[in-house]
Every structure is written in C-alpha cells, then in structure tokens.
Amino acid sequence: MGSVLTVEDINVYYGAIHALKGISFDVNKGEIVTLIGANGAGKSTTLHTISGLLRSKTGDIQLLGESIAKTPAHKIVAKGISHVPEGRRIFQQMTVEENLQMGAFVTDPSRIQHNLEYVYTQFPRLKERTKQIAGTLSGGEQQMLAMGRSLMIDPELLMLDEPSMGLAPILVDQIFDIIKNLNKNGTTILLVEQNAQMALSVADRAYVIETGRITLSGTGEELAKSEQVKKAYLGG
Secondary structure (H helix, E strand, O other), X not given: OOEEEEEEEEEEEEOOEEEEEEEEEEEEOOOEEEEEOOOOXXXXXXXXXXXXXXXXXXXXXXXXOEEOOOOOHXXXXXXXXXXEOOOOOOOOOOEHHHHHHHOOOOOOHHHHHHHHHHXXXXXXXXXXXXXXXXXXXXXXXXXXXXXXXXXXXXXXXXXXXXXXXXXOHHHHHHHHHHXXXXXXXXXXXXXXXXXXXXXXXXXOEEEEEEOOEEEEEEEHHHHHHOHHHHHHHOOO
C-alpha cells in the first residue's frame, strides 16, 4: 500500500495571518483519511494548498512521489487530484450531463463515455436527471453532482470538503454510504468534515487540526474513542 499523497511541513499565510503551521500527513492508496477540527482550524486551507489554489512558504506536497508544490492548479487536476469544494460550486445553469462533461476536461476523450457510465452507476439519481438544469436539483442531488463531476477524471485522490454541509440527516447518511462505496471501488479519499462522528466512522485514519496545527492522529476508531476528541467534537 503505497503513499498517494505526502504533505510535509506546509506553512500557509493569509497576509499576516499564519493559517497553517507546519502541517504534515500522508494518505495511502485505498484509504479514507479525514481531517477534523473546528471552523477556521485550517482544514479547507489544507485542501486548497494541495490543489494549488494556495501556496505554502515551506515544505513539499507529493502526489505518487512527484512534487506538486509549485505545479499550477489546472495541472494538478490533470495529474489526478480531484477537489469537491465546500458549497459544491456546480454550474447552476447547465444540465446535469453538461456539468459532468465539464469535469472531464482533462480526461482522455476515449475514457469520457466509460467514466460517465461509471458515475451514473454510482449515482442513479443523476442518471434520472441527465437533462435537468443543475440549479433546480435538491441540495443532496447537487452534492452528488459535485462528487460525480470530480470522478470524471479517474482521480488518484478525491478530496471532499464538507460534503454533508446543509443536508438533512437522512441525506447525510446517503452521502456517507456513497463515500464508503466509492472507496470500496478503489477511490482513495481525503475527507474534510464538520460532522466528526460520521467522518471518523468511515475513516481508516484521521488527523485533528487545531489553529493550523495537527494535534492528534490515529485510526478513525482510536480518535472516535479518544476522550479529548469526544469532548471537543463528539459532544461527549
């Protein structure tokens, strides 16, 4: 089980604000790794830095052993990191299928139809709504569309930022079932999630981020049992 992603000593600033302070972690092939922490702890900033939307002053980020720390964001997508941002960011005026095709802009054209069929297998609801305008979908369906769009590049790593945000509890369960299923089918996942209980229940390994630093790490099960984590994030 080799490392897909290695993050080493990244330090990120917003002007004078030191947002990430020496973050290091890794994600191995076939794992679900989750980052949990309070609002503003640095979870989304970490994903944005991996995606190339922000730059670290130090350290390195490697995908399959190759440094991507200075690679432009669009080339990072082409190398196989797919990022589902917080708030979904689908193309509201386009149809479901047009959104999915937009996700395939760096994909080998011969793979697009195959990938589209795979997405429809994973998300039957989207198949029923191929010609529907994306902005008219429910919140849960929009999240499914954002995830489906990210799968169109055959990602080496799928990064999910707050996939359960704003969804009713029954839909949260559905989204996490989909995450587990995608992983079972071979997708390596880095998950940022406010719902720590759900995140830890699906994660192989987990890291706690507090004010820009990793303060705790372990298996999902270990952190779910940790008194410190229970008290801070699980209402225990």
